[in-house]
Amino acid sequence: MTVEFTNAPLGGLLIKKMDAVTKEPLSDVTFKVTDIKGAVVGESNGEYRTDETGTIYIPQLVGGFIVQEIKTKDGYILDNTAKTTYIEKGRVYSMEFFNQPENSFVIQKLDGETKAPLADATIKVTTVDDQFIGQYTTDESGFITIAGLKPGTYKVQELKAPEGYNLDNTVKLVHLKQNEPQKLELYNYKKAALIIYKVDKNTQEPLEGAKFKVTEIDGTYVGDYITGTDGRITVPTLEPGWYVVTETAAPNGYNIDDVPSKNVQVKSGSPVTVKFENDKNATLRIEKTDIVTGEPMENVEFSIVRDDGKTYGKYYTDKRGEINLEYMFPAGTYLIRETNTRKGYALDTNVRKVTLDWGDDKLIEWENYPLASIRIEKIDKENDEPMANVTFELFDPNKKSLGTYKTDAKGRIELNDMFLGGTTYYLKEETPEGYLPQEGYLAVETRWGKTTYVDIENEPIMGKVQIHKTAADNNPITGTLKGDGLKGAKFTIYDADGKKVDVLTTDSKGYAESDWLRYGEYTMKETTSPLYFLLSDETIHFEIVNDGETVEIERTNQSTLLKTNVEKSGYKETMGGSVIRYDIYNIQNQSMVPLENFYLHESLPADAAYITRLFTGTFNQNLNYTIYYKTNKTGTFRVLKDNLFTDRVYEIDCTKGLMAGEYITDIKFDFGTVDVGFREVERPFLYCKTYDNLPNGYQFTNRAEVGGTYEMQKVTAEDTFTTKIYAPTIDRGKLPKTGY
Incomplete structure (x- = not known):
């Protein structure tokens, strides 16, 4: 373990001696220094002398010390006023002393009883014929030093006394002689003091916070004052005479003194005490609870009136259901009313009469009944759905209307905390449109603090x-x-x-x-x-x-009309081996309904001609379609082109991709479903080639068919065109014989 000890340095005392007029330092002035108990300091019987700088420094001092000048320098007046100081550890304290020159005029102001010096007195000096010399203020030693005055007679008059002292403005005459210092001592006496003392009338304990006004006997205002923790007010520096002390406000919880004003004579030199007593007011407490649950009730309003009509205001219960009015009421009889209760409770209209004596503490217990509630729920009998905006009129027990109400989106009317318990109320419904009427009144029984549920069903029309x-x-x-x-x-x-x-x-x-x-x-x-x-x-x-x-x-x-149409035209006559054109037109859905599986089928006899080129034409409805083909070698249709658009003309070569000796004889357009009024815009046409060996007069028929279905009913239309083969005979004449 390490133990550390620390020492604080001792303090010191610095004494400074100066000329009171020039403030120059004075050497060779002797001081005696003792401690507070009178023991001398140092080894020279406590005596120290100022050096050429006018100072004395004494180190190693702690505690209280008394310093007194015992011998001054030649040509100066001794100032043997003792001064006391307290020196703390580690600090140096400075004390200043002044000496008046012997050829000066010195005025000193002193307390008339204790002879202690008085600072801050203002003195005026003039010649005997009132020529102004100067106005001066006493220093902390009570001195005023005036140098350089010529011999003669002077007037000295006090203009302002030190704080707390009476003014002595008597003119004093002073005779100054050549090279002879003159000292004039002037005295002031303390002003008189008034002490006001406020106590509890029963306990005599001092009362803080009482307010008083003090005036002179003629009504001249002196001041307003408040008692401190000791119950006292001290009014110092009063001129002797008669004063009036009036209590203007009692401390909190106390009643003002029965005799609020008292006359007091103040005499010079000693304080005078005047005593006031107050009665303590009574305390009133109110406790408010729910009669059903016993729970405290907050924010209930009460008014209190004294039986002489004086109103004490309105008060509200706190979270604990309490009103605590401590020391508010003088002795007397009071009337307490509940003026406003909390929402959801019945107001208690009874008036309580309470008699209070000084210092009483009384509790008044008060209970409230919670109001009853009614909840109406309106339901559609057919679907059990809530019914909104249904109007009900509510009536009191005497069937006097209390108002109308409408059900909300949930079919409810919630009338919370509105009704007296144990009472019958009535409901009457305004029949909503579309429902069978409810006849008569519906009775509803209420209970204190409870909700009565009323379910009402309406049967719809x-x-x-x-x-x-x-x-x-x-x-x-x-x-x-x-x-x-x-x-x-x-x-x-x-x-x-x-x-x-x-x-x-x-x-x-x-x-x-x-x-x-x-x-x-x-x-x-x-x-x-x-x-x-x-x-x-x-x-x-x-x-x-x-x-x-x-x-x-x-x-x-009306019956459905199912009808389609197609027409075609071409060459009526041609020669074998020739290319001919066929046009297909008036391709229509003339039905009054759309047709499904709508098609256009063009067919040539396989022994007469075959299709070489197809131009698709365009159509008035926006569709995608597919073209199929059949050849002289096959008995079934195959896809020629698909994903075609009805608003475009396609040219299709019908000779490519076939086997030798294979030709296209049938073309079929598959449109899917077409609407009413479907038809071509630009007619389709095709080119065909007849076989070379067809005899003169040979006829073949080209057939075009359109069709579709509606509800499994098929509807078709067709048109044919016959072409005749023309094969002319050539007459070559009689041939000559040869070979002869």
Whole structure:
């Protein structure tokens, strides 16, 4: 273990001696230094002499010391006023002393009782005939030194006394002689003091915070004061005379003195004490709880009025349900009212009467009943969905209206903390549109602090729709006669928001009936027509208005027209081995419905001619199509070109890629599904070549066919063109004989 010891250096004392007029240092001035107990310092009986710099330095000192001048320098007046200082470790303290020259005029200001020097007194000096010499202020030793005055008589008058002292403005005469110093001592006496003492009337304990006003007996204002922790106010430096002390405000929790003002005579030289006593006010506490749960109730408002009508204000319970009004009430009788309670509770209108004596501490317990709640839930009986915007009127037990309310998006009305418990209230519903009415009043029983749940169902107005579908004309495909019921017509029903609610299909007699439909407006569209009848584009409007009704609707369908068309033209006569052209035109879907598997088939007799080149033409509907071919060697179709566009003309060489002796005899366009009105824009045409050996007069027929299907019903049309072979006979005449 290492133990360290440290030492702090001792302090020191520096004494400075100077001329009081010139402030020049004075040497050869002797001082005596003792400690606070009177023991001398140093080895020379405590005596030290200033050096040429006018200083004395004494090291190694700690504690309290007294320094006194005991011998001064020739030509100066001795100042034997003792001064005390306290020196701390490690610090050097400086003390300054001044001497007045002997040929000067010195004024010293002293306390008239203790003879202690007084600083800050202001003195005016004039000649005897009032010529102004100067205005001076005493230093900390009470001195004023005036040098250079000529012999003669002078006037000395105090203009301002030191703080806390009475002014002595008597004019003093002083006679100065040549080379003789003159010292004039002037005395001041302390002003009188007033002590105000405030205590508790019962305990006599001092009271802090009492306010007082002090005036002179004629009403001249002196000041306002507040008692400290010792219950006292000291008003110093008063001129002797009569004063009035008035209590203006008692400390918190105390009542003002019964005699708030007292007259006091202040005499010079000794303080005078005046005592005031206060009664402690009474304390009132209120405790507020829920009568059902016992829980404290915050923010409940109370008012307090004294029985003489004085109002003490409004107060609110805190988180603990308490109001603590400590030391607020003088003795008397008070009326306490609950003026506003917390939301969800019944206001207690009873008035409590409380009598308080000085210093009382009383607790008033107060309970509140929590209000009852009602929650209404409105439900659609048919689908169990909540019903929004349903209006209810609420009535009190005397069936006086309390207001109207509407259900929210969840079908609820929540009336929280609004009702007295143990009471019957009534509800009346304003029937919503589309529902059967609820008759009469609905009684609702409430309980304190509880919620009464009221579930109310509404039965919607429901109805049906019946559609009867018949033929508008005779149908040659099905044999259906005008007026016959049509089976298989499909209808979709939509509500007013466009939501699909039902799909109907007519029976063999043409009838279809919906499920139950709710009150409101509807539309119905035919989505599938009966077979070989046209689909109607009509939007049918109907309403369900009355409960249980069936809305009857009659509608007809026209028969479907299935028809196609094609025409062709070409050479009526040609020679064997010739190339001829055939045009195909008026290629049409003349049906009233789209056709599936729509095709164009061009066929040549294999023993007469074959196709060499094809120009496809263009068509009025945007489609992709494929061209197939068949040859004299095959009995089935094969793809010639696919992924063709109807808005372009394609030129196709029909001789490439074939075997020797193989020729194309059939061309087939496959369009897929075409809409109503399909036809060519630029007609297709093809080039054919006849065989060389065809005899004169030989005829062959070129056939073009178009067709398609609708609901498995095939529809076709064709056109033919016959071409005749012309083979002229050449007459070569009679040949001559040869060989003779």
